[in-house]
Amino acid sequence: MKALVLEKAMEIVHREVPDPVLDDDRSVLVRVKAVSICGSDVHGMDGSTGRRIPPIIMGHEAAGVIEKVGKSVRDYKIGDRVTFDSTIYCGECHFCRKGTPNLCDNRRVLGVSCDEYRRDGAFAEYVVVPERILYPIPAKLDFVSAAMTEPLAVGCHAARLGKPDLGESIAVIGAGLIGLLLIQALRANCSGTIVAVDMDEGRLAAAKKYGADVVVKAGPDAAEKVRAVTGRGVDLAFEAVGASAPIATAIDSLRKGGRLVLIGNVSAKVEMPLQKIIARQIQITGSNAIESEYPLALALMESGKVDVKSLVSAVVPLAEGPSWMKRLYDREPGLLKVVLEP
Numbered sequence: 001m002k003a004l005v006l007e008k009a010m011e012i013v014h015r016e017v018p019d020p021v022l023d024d025d026r027s028v029l030v031r032v033k034a035v036s037i038c039g040s041d042v043h044g045m046d047g048s049t050g051r052r053i054p055p056i057i058m059g060h061e062a063a064g065v066i067e068k069v070g071k072s073v074r075d076y077k078i079g080d081r082v083t084f085d086s087t088i089y090c091g092e093c094h095f096c097r098k099g100t101p102n103l104c105d106n107r108r109v110l111g112v113s114c115d116e117y118r119r120d121g122a123f124a125e126y127v128v129v130p131e132r133i134l135y136p137i138p139a140k141l142d143f144v145s146a147a148m149t150e151p152l153a154v155g156c157h158a159a160r161l162g163k164p165d166l167g168e169s170i171a172v173i174g175a176g177l178i179g180l181l182l183i184q185a186l187r188a189n190c191s192g193t194i195v196a197v198d199m200d201e202g203r204l205a206a207a208k209k210y211g212a213d214v215v216v217k218a219g220p221d222a223a224e225k226v227r228a229v230t231g232r233g234v235d236l237a238f239e240a241v242g243a244s245a246p247i248a249t250a251i252d253s254l255r256k257g258g259r260l261v262l263i264g265n266v267s268a269k270v271e272m273p274l275q276k277i278i279a280r281q282i283q284i285t286g287s288n289a290i291e292s293e294y295p296l297a298l299a300l301m302e303s304g305k306v307d308v309k310s311l312v313s314a315v316v317p318l319a320e321g322p323s324w325m326k327r328l329y330d331r332e333p334g335l336l337k338v339v340l341e342p
């Protein structure tokens with residue numbers, strides 16, 4: 001089959017590789033129809049994250065058609081249209097049995113190679129995944145939309161962890177792809193005021209289009225402007241960047257006793273205003289991947305309550321992947337999400 005192989009840092013080659021084989025009787029071979037490029041693939045390809053150690057076929061946000069099934073596969077058959085979790089979890093450890101497979105002790109993310117494991121992903125014509133991580137694609141949804149299920153589900157997981165109550169005010173700091181999906185997921189489920197904060201005017205305009213009531217330009221006075229919307233600060237904030245300054249903005253935007261969900265994951269370490277967190281009794285939660293939000297994400301897209309299509313900047317053949325990865329890496333203005341079609 002043809003695949004995009006990260007052969008060394010910053011060097012992706014479209015070439016022939018052996019077809020993948022089923023892992024076991026419970027796995028399936030999926031013919032990939034659409035796979036979207038994640039920010040973690042773009043940042044990861046320069047070697048800085050240690051999670052894309054070459055050689056590796058990246059890609060974990062995909063949709064396709066089942067082409068082969070292991071003999072113990074029960075719920076799926078050849079020809080089924082499917083998407084799948086980005087995390088291959090074991091289904092047997094303490095955390096899987098508790099219903100938190102995103103915290104699995106044996107988790108392996110598709111298209112990731114690190115010190116502990118290597119698992120080829122979906123920047124390829126075919127990918128093998130276990131049956132337990134599959135989800136059927138509703139008939140109304142096309143493959144490009146279905147390839148956006150994973151990032152939308154990531155946003156939905158963060159939204160659920162924030163436990164937004166009816167009418168609560170919410171700030172979303174960072175209106176990149178995940179921030180914009182999060183705003184849409186919150187808008188579909190919450191009636192309170194949503195405030196979006198970002199440095200980029202284009203992203204703020206998008207945030208407004210996708211449901212933010214108020215938008216605020218990031219900067220030293222951003223938190224004051226967010227607080228002014230409610231008079232005392234928002235009940236709930238999401239940080240979707242992953243750096244010290246936006247985290248400080250998020251904390252300063254909250255009312256006393258407010259909740260903060262951290263979803264941005266760019267820097268390994270950040271500064272935290274400890275005394276403010278304690279004195280203002282802020283609750284902080286980290287949000288990791290997806291717990292059980294795939295059906296919710298698929299339903300939000302199917303009903304049209306969330307629009308993922310307009311977030312896709314380009315749909316291009318797999319062979320053009322290397323040049324588009326470079327353009328994303330170089331942060332070409334206006335490029336948000338690129339979907340590859342093998």
Ligand SMILES: [Zn+2]
Nearest residue numbers: 038039040061
């Ligand atoms: Zn991703």
Ligand SMILES: [Zn+2]
Nearest residue numbers: 090093096104
């Ligand atoms: Zn597990």
